[in-house]
Amino acid sequence: MKLWYQSLTRPDAWPAYQAALRRVLARATDPGTTIEVHGIEQRGGVGDQYRRLEFIETIEVLENVERAEAEGFDAVLLGNIADPGLRTAREMARIPVLGLCETSLFTACQMGVTVGLVVSNDKHYSRILENVALYGLNTRVVAVERMAVDRLVDLDAAFSPGAVQDRILGQFHAAAEACVARGAEVVIPAVGVAMVLLAEQGIHETVKDTPVLCGPMALVQAGQAAVRLSRAMGGRYASRRGAYGQPPPGQIEELRRYYGPVYPAVTPDP
Known part of the structure; x- marks a missing residue:
């Protein structure tokens, strides 16, 4: 194949x-x-x-x-x-x-009843919500939280240990915890590069045993x-x-x- x-x-x-x-x-x-x-x-x-x-x-x-x-x-x-x-x-x-978006959302719906999304910035926020509506999942996505990564190529530096990686991971963890607090049973990092970064770091779970889905x-x-x-x-x-x-x-x-x-x-x- x-x-x-x-x-x-x-x-x-x-x-x-x-x-x-x-x-x-x-x-x-x-x-x-x-x-x-x-x-x-x-x-x-x-x-x-x-x-x-x-x-x-x-x-x-x-x-x-x-x-x-x-x-x-x-x-x-x-x-x-x-x-x-x-x-x-x-x-x-x-x-x-x-x-990636459709597959991640439908997979998450098999893993839990409610889903939380962590988007990279304000610009991404509305774009991802449009997909959620297009796929008929408005009632399943109960939380969308933002990081503050306005220049997406900055994420490449986060694959090396240091201040950028610490900042990005810290923002994700805070946003993921906020999703869980709002009722999410599964969290999707709603930017492909962040999905890969978290998987490389072995991060597949956040607070309260909540799965973090690796979309790729x-x-x-x-x-x-x-x-x-x-x-x-x-x-x-x-x-x-x-x-x-x-x-x-x-x-x-x-x-x-x-x-x-x-x-x-x-x-x-x-």
Whole structure:
């Protein structure tokens, strides 16, 4: 099984995170599964908390989804807490496409009745809550607390011992404890880099025996399960009725004249 893990970070701007991410993913990977980690190479990769910048990066993400399928990968894992391009990717691809936010939330709902989120800053706050509403989980998320990490690339320094690491971990612990005080039974660090940082530090629990979910690990496990399920169902996964429906065979040639070689799985009518 081959999984494509798509980050929204530029590798040369996040060297410590990139190395740690690979170690964390390896711990969740079953024998016989390989994971390739890809970041943002064309434009951006350092400020996806801003909608405009996320939009720019999502173009490359969707190109990579198409590339992953063409190169024989079995699933694509979108390793960013905003789930950029998730629904579009599912409409495009025949292989399973899973998102970090959606997978983390649904996994947490299996671990506890109520969920708390620790976001990186005020800008991330509303973006993550939009996903919570989109996935129909407003009643399950009972607390959202903020850290104060306005410049996300500063998180890379937290992978080395020192003042930055102490500050980030201290902010997370305070926010996680506040989530538990408000009734959360599971806490999700709602920024992918922080998830990896905590896993590297062996932090999988906060006060009152409350689990701290490592989203990338959950994403890998869910991705492997999705591939096995797809195989068991004869290669089907995403529904083609409604939200993830593709253009009909009778229209695909017209669309390709204007958009290029889109939806390669759709065969034109004879």
